[in-house]
Structure formats: C-alpha cells, structure tokens
Amino acid sequence: MSNRYWNEYQKVIADDHYFYERSCIRQTFFPGSETAFLRIMKEELGKDVFDDFRQHTCTGIGYHSDIVPLETTMTVVARLFSLMTEHGYENYVPSCVTSFGVFTEMVHLWEENPELLEKTRENLYKACKREFDIPKNLVHPSDLIYKFRFELAEKMKYRLVNRFTGKPLNVVEHIGCHYAKIFPEKGVGKAEFPYVLAGMIEAWGGKVVDYPERRHCCGFGFRQYLIQENRGYSISNTKKKLKSMEPYEPDFIVTNCPGCTIFMDRWQYTIAEMEHKTYDREGYGIPVLTYEEMTGMLLGYDPWELGLQIHQVQSERLLDKIGIPYDPKQKYKAASGKILRAPKKPDNLLV
Amino acid sequence: MKKIAIIGAGPAGIEAASVLAKYGAQVVLFEKSETPLKNLQDKAFLFPNFQSAQEIADDLNSKLLTDGITTAFGVDINDVKWHRTEWKLTDSKGQTYVSDAVLLTTGYQVFDARRKEELGYGIYKGVITSLDMERMIKHEKILNANGDVPKRVTFLQCVGSRDEKSGNNYCSKLCCVTAVKQAIEVKKQLPKCEVSVFYMDLRMWGQGFEEMYRTAQEKYDVSFVRGRISEAAATFDSRIQLKSEDTLMGVPLKMTTDLLVLMVGMEASPGTNTLGKSCDISGEYGFIRTISPHLYDNETGKPGLFAAGSCKRPMTVWDTINDARSAAFAIIDYLNTLP
Numbered sequence: 001m002s003n004r005y006w007n008e009y010q011k012v013i014a015d016d017h018y019f020y021e022r023s024c025i026r027q028t029f030f031p032g033s034e035t036a037f038l039r040i041m042k043e044e045l046g047k048d049v050f051d052d053f054r055q056h057t058c059t060g061i062g063y064h065s066d067i068v069p070l071e072t073t074m075t076v077v078a079r080l081f082s083l084m085t086e087h088g089y090e091n092y093v094p095s096c097v098t099s100f101g102v103f104t105e106m107v108h109l110w111e112e113n114p115e116l117l118e119k120t121r122e123n124l125y126k127a128c129k130r131e132f133d134i135p136k137n138l139v140h141p142s143d144l145i146y147k148f149r150f151e152l153a154e155k156m157k158y159r160l161v162n163r164f165t166g167k168p169l170n171v172v173e174h175i176g177c178h179y180a181k182i183f184p185e186k187g188v189g190k191a192e193f194p195y196v197l198a199g200m201i202e203a204w205g206g207k208v209v210d211y212p213e214r215r216h217c218c219g220f221g222f223r224q225y226l227i228q229e230n231r232g233y234s235i236s237n238t239k240k241k242l243k244s245m246e247p248y249e250p251d252f253i254v255t256n257c258p259g260c261t262i263f264m265d266r267w268q269y270t271i272a273e274m275e276h277k278t279y280d281r282e283g284y285g286i287p288v289l290t291y292e293e294m295t296g297m298l299l300g301y302d303p304w305e306l307g308l309q310i311h312q313v314q315s316e317r318l319l320d321k322i323g324i325p326y327d328p329k330q331k332y333k334a335a336s337g338k339i340l341r342a343p344k345k346p347d348n349l350l351v
Numbered sequence: 352m353k354k355i356a357i358i359g360a361g362p363a364g365i366e367a368a369s370v371l372a373k374y375g376a377q378v379v380l381f382e383k384s385e386t387p388l389k390n391l392q393d394k395a396f397l398f399p400n401f402q403s404a405q406e407i408a409d410d411l412n413s414k415l416l417t418d419g420i421t422t423a424f425g426v427d428i429n430d431v432k433w434h435r436t437e438w439k440l441t442d443s444k445g446q447t448y449v450s451d452a453v454l455l456t457t458g459y460q461v462f463d464a465r466r467k468e469e470l471g472y473g474i475y476k477g478v479i480t481s482l483d484m485e486r487m488i489k490h491e492k493i494l495n496a497n498g499d500v501p502k503r504v505t506f507l508q509c510v511g512s513r514d515e516k517s518g519n520n521y522c523s524k525l526c527c528v529t530a531v532k533q534a535i536e537v538k539k540q541l542p543k544c545e546v547s548v549f550y551m552d553l554r555m556w557g558q559g560f561e562e563m564y565r566t567a568q569e570k571y572d573v574s575f576v577r578g579r580i581s582e583a584a585a586t587f588d589s590r591i592q593l594k595s596e597d598t599l600m601g602v603p604l605k606m607t608t609d610l611l612v613l614m615v616g617m618e619a620s621p622g623t624n625t626l627g628k629s630c631d632i633s634g635e636y637g638f639i640r641t642i643s644p645h646l647y648d649n650e651t652g653k654p655g656l657f658a659a660g661s662c663k664r665p666m667t668v669w670d671t672i673n674d675a676r677s678a679a680f681a682i683i684d685y686l687n688t689l690p
Contacts, residue, residue: 192468210585212592213584215469215584
C-alpha cells in the first residue's frame with residue numbers, strides 16, 4: 001500500500017494568532033484535550049491563541065438534528081465570530097470537528113448568498129448589538145498540529161515505536177465526517193485519503209493502518225445515535241470497523257472528532273458485554289485517543305492530566321509499549337488533589 | 352507542390368498522410384514521441400472482430416513508406432498560426448516550419464483514474480485501468496497484486512466519463528464494448544476466473560457489439576451488474592473490497608475481487624488542448640471544434656486548418672481511419688482552390 005497520493009492536497013493554515021473556540025462535549029468526554037492543545041500551541045510552539053470565556057455552542061448537534069433552524073445557527077455562528085472580531089483576531093480555530101463543519105458551511109452559504117450574510121448581520125445586531133467579520137483563515141486544531149508536526153517531533157520525548165520490538169506502532173486514524181466530507185477541499189488530503197492524522201502518525205514514527213472499512217462511518221452519525229431506536233445502526237457500524245481493523249492488530253486508534261472517539265471507544269465495552277468479544281488479542285480492547293492526547297503523550301505530558309483514564313479502553317498497555325511512565329496511584333486524582341474511588345470494572349472488557 | 356503539415360502520428364495522421372501523398376501532396380508528419388502509434392501499441396486486440404492491434408499497426412506503419420511523406424518524430428509542435436499566406440508551426444525548441452494546410456490529428460489521452468480517489472487507483476496495486484489490463488492481455492500475464500493468477504476480476508464502466516464530479520459529462524463511447532472485449536479475453540486466458548462488469552447502462556451501438564455482449568454472457572459466463580462502485584479498499588491479503596449497489600436487485604453489495612479494472616474514458620490529449628487554444632478552435636472538454644458534425648466535420652472554420660480523429664471526440668480506430676480519409680479529401684479540395 002502506498003501513501004504517496006495522500007498528502008498531495010494541502011490547505012492554507014495560518015502560522016499564528018488564532019481565536020480558539022471550545023467544544024460543548026469535548027470538555028466532558030476528553031477533559032484534558034483542549035487544555036493540552038492550548039499548552040502545545042502556547043508553550044511548545046510559542047503561538048498566540050486566545051481562549052474567550054464568553055463563548056458558547058455553535059448549535060452543531062441541534063442544527064444537524066433539525067432542532068435549530070438555519071437562521072438561528074447563522075446568527076449564533078455570527079456571535080462567535082463577533083467575539084473573534086472584538087479581540088482583533090482574523091483566524092478562527094474551533095475545537096470540535098462539527099463546529100468546524102458548521103462554520104465552514106455557514107461561511108460558504110454567505111459567500112454564495114450575500115443576502116443571507118446581510119440578514120445574519122441584521123439579526124445579530126438586533127439580538128445583541130454586535131458586528132462581526134468572517135475569519136480570513138478557518139482551520140481545525142488538528143490542522144495546526146499537523147502543520148507543526150515536525151517542529152513538535154523535535155520536542156517529543158517519545159515516538160510511536162514499540163520499545164520492546166523496535167517496530168513502529170500500528171495506528172488506525174479516523175477523520176470526522178465534518179472535517180472533510182462536507183467540503184473535501186477544506187481538509188488536508190481531502191475526504192477519501194485524508195492526511196491530517198496520517199501525517200502526524202508518520203512524522204512521529206508510527207505506521208498508518210489502511211484497512212478495508214477505513215472510510216466507513218465510526219458509528220456516531222447524529223441520527224443513528226440521538227434517536228434511541230436507531231442505536232443498533234450505531235453499534236453495528238462501529239463493530240464493522242473494529243472487525244475490519246482487527247487483523248492488522250492496531251496498537252491504538254486516533255481521531256479528530258468527539259463523536260468518533262466516543263463511539264469507537266465506548267462501543268467496545270458494549271460489544272464486549274453483548275458478545276464477549278474484544279478486538280485485540282488479550283481482551284483489553286483498542287485504546288482510542290484524541291490527537292491532542294496522542295501529541296501530549298509523546299511530548300511527555302502526564303497521562304492522567306491528559307485524561308487518558310477517562311476513556312473506556314484503558315491505555316496503560318499502550319504507555320508501556322512506548323515506554324511512557326505513569327503513576328497508578330495518581331490515576332484517579334481529582335483537581336482538588338483528592339484521590340477518587342476507581343470506577344467499577346466491566347465484566348468482559350479487561351482494564 | 353503544396354505542402355501539408357500533419358500533427359500527430361496516430362492512425363488518423365498516418366492514414367491522412369498516405370492518402371494525401373498518393374494524390375501527389377508533400378506531407379510532413381510531426382509526432383512529439385519518438386515513435387508513431389503510441390496509443391495503438393498498447394492494445395492487444397480490437398473489437399468487434401478481435402483483430403490483432405499489431406497487424407493494424409504494421410499496416411499503418413507500412414503506409415509511412417509512401418513517397419511524399421516526411422516524418423518528423425520527436426518534434427513537439429506547440430503553436431500553429433496563420434502568417435500572411437501560409438501556416439507557421441513552431442515546436443517546443445522554437446524551430447519553425449511552414450505549410451499550405453495543417454491537419455490536426457493530436458488524438459486523446461486516457462482519463463487519469465487517480466482523480467476518482469474513492470476507487471484507489473495508484474494506491475492499491477489491485478486497482479488497475481483498462482489500459483493496464485490491455486497490456487496484461489497482450490502479454491498474457493493477467494496477475495493480481497501478489498503476482499498470482501486472479502480468481503475474480505471485476506470491471507467498472509464509466510470511470511471519468513458521464514461523470515459530473517470529474518468534469519466529463521460526455522460518454523467516451525468505447526469503454527462499454529472494450530469491457531466486454533476484455534472480459535472475454537480474460538475468460539479465454541483464465542477460464543476458471545469469475546468475471547463481472549459493473550455498468551450504468553451498456554451502450555452496444557456498433558455492428559457486432561450486441562452479439563459480443565450476448566456471447567460474453569452465454570459462452571463465457573461473464574456477469575453484468577447494473578450499479579456503480581462507490582468505494583474500493585485493500586483487504587489484509589491485498590485483494591480489493593468493493594462497495595456497490597445492484598440496482599436491478601435493489602440491494603447493497605459488498606464483495607472482494609482480485610483485480611478491479613477501471614474503464615477509463617478518453618479525454619483531449621495535452622497536444623489537442625494546446626493547439627486547440629493556439630488556433631482558437633478549442634471546443635467542449637478541450638476537444639477540437641469543427642464547423643458541423645454533419646457536413647463539415649473536418650473543417651475548423653479557419654482556411655487551411657483541418658482536424659481528424661479522436662482530437663475531436665472519442666472515436667473507434669475504424670471511425671478514425673474513415674475520418675482521416677475524409678479529411679484528406681477535404682484538404683485536397685481546399686488546395687485546389689489555392690492559386
């Protein structure tokens with residue numbers, strides 16, 4: 001298998017000075033990821049990234065579930081852009097891949113339909129007396145980590161290499177649909193063979209696993225999951241992917257979408273409970289990380305501060321393979337310093 | 352004696368040159384490659400009578416020996432302009448040539464299948480084009496990605512033709528029958544191989560085509576599935592997993608094959624594109640525009656500038672040969688009007 005065409009399509013990613021927008025759900029699911037991103041950008045790369053406490057939802061889940069009308073989404077997006085404008089920034093980087101898709105779509109709609117832009121300006125002004133500029137550069141944080149992957153590689157303490165065998169780790173990467181499937185030209189490598197995560201993996205010593213269902217849905221899909229009756233679709237999609245990647249013995253999965261990370265991680269528990277089946281040899285499951293967690297882990301950040309323990313599939317075996325130290329006693333230490341009780345162990349998925 | 356420049360030494364260029372030379376014209380045949388008939392050399396057999404492409408190439412090559420033909424191979428003409436009383440041709444090295452009339456026979460190129468990235472050409476070894484398959488048939492070496500004899504070969508029609516995404520809304524005309532021909536050839540060489548053809552609709556428009564299609568099904572057991580393939584990916588053992596829909600059965604379909612053959616369409620060649628623009632006769636999709644497809648299909652509307660063959664649109668070899676003869680007589684008519 002050759003990767004030679006994967007990186008042919010690149011996109012414009014500004015060097016510096018970004019307005020950062022946090023995600024509704026990522027802070028709950030992966031509480032260390034956004035903090036890690038800001039630390040990487042500011043401390044490792046010396047970049048200017050502004051994190052405004054007044055930010056709010058982009059309406060993404062509501063918009064894609066047909067609960068929030070288009071005009072409302074446009075106005076909410078406009079308010080977020082107005083915060084960027086107020087602080088003098090021109091580059092916008094939303095944490096969530098669905099936010100990235102929503103912003104890209106709204107900007108596209110405004111470009112194609114100037115009357116919608118005027119209406120949005122009017123709505124925003126009526127609602128909160130604010131004005132906004134459209135960002136000059138709109139990127140996803142994974143684009144930035146990708147752009148600076150070689151600079152980061154020089155600062156990394158660890159590589160994606162199995163220290164026992166000396167071989168590259170097998171890494172499955174999965175891109176959120178809203179990263180490149182709506183507007184392929186907005187994603188590094190486009191939609192079919194995106195390179196944004198593959199580029200990181202290769203730059204940091206790992207091997208990208210290309211398996212038959214690589215481009216298949218992760219199992220999220222808003223309508224598959226948000227409506228309870230459809231959740232069978234969700235888990236069957238995830239199962240299809242896990243089954244397809246199993247022969248390649250991946251060491252972990254990395255994604256750039258909150259939905260993908262959650263579903264490929266949590267459904268492993270459910271499948272283990274339902275069918276007594278895991279997709280690794282030993283019964284521990286395949287760890288699923290965010291790209292910030294992967295980057296922070298290799299930079300030597302504390303795994304528990306990154307929030308790796310919050311995932312369903314636990315990552316100690318992966319940390320051992322790479323040679324990253326961790327303190328088991330600190331695994332469930334709260335921000336207050338109190339050591340919390342360990343969660344109950346699943347019946348079938350080993351932890 | 353009048354001088355005629357022909358640009359492109361494919362079937363059209365050679366045939367027109369030989370007719371014109373027989374009628375006493377002095378012809379210079381330019382070709383940017385070092386050898387003529389580049390596209391034809393890749394073919395094994397031509398439909399519908401399975402005649403050896405080499406035989407046809409040999410016949411055409413022998414016509415190059417006709418008195419009055421001068422060949423200029425390895426010369427890339429990239430500009431053609433009318434200059435006072437004659438046509439002035441310039442090559443990539445800046446050298447110029449003059450002639451009383453010019454015939455463009457710059458031909459086609461096959462669609463670059465990498466542009467249909469969902470099909471994985473250039474990424475997975477088991478995904479090949481109809482051109483690759485033609486070479487395999489010619490050399491009797493039909494092998495899968497692992498170098499083994501394939502147990503299953505699958506053809507996909509309309510790759511880069513009738514496809515808005517790739518910017519080519521037109522039908523390439525030859526791919527349907529080429530897939531049928533290649534499917535039969537695969538079965539002749541590998542009788543145990545399962546062969547399927549995925550199609551939108553089969554356009555068996557030429558004499559003998561429908562019969563070939565029936566023969567493929569009745570005698571060679573080739574399956575025809577109405578459906579597009581939406582995704583191709585390599586499996587653990589380097590086979591190709593396909594996702595499609597059988598639209599006649601109304602069911603989604605997932606299958607594994609050893610070779611996926613993409614039936615790539617015909618596009619205007621780079622030379623056709625360049626000279627079409629240079630002479631201001633570039634038509635839809637970069638093919639050469641003529642005055643009318645009915646009565647004046649070799650005339651471009653520019654006095655003394657003619658076109659023949661697949662630089663105008665996708666064409667079979669026999670259509671190309673006939674079109675070249677027609678162009679030769681149109682040129683003779685034109686030369687007779689000159690003082």
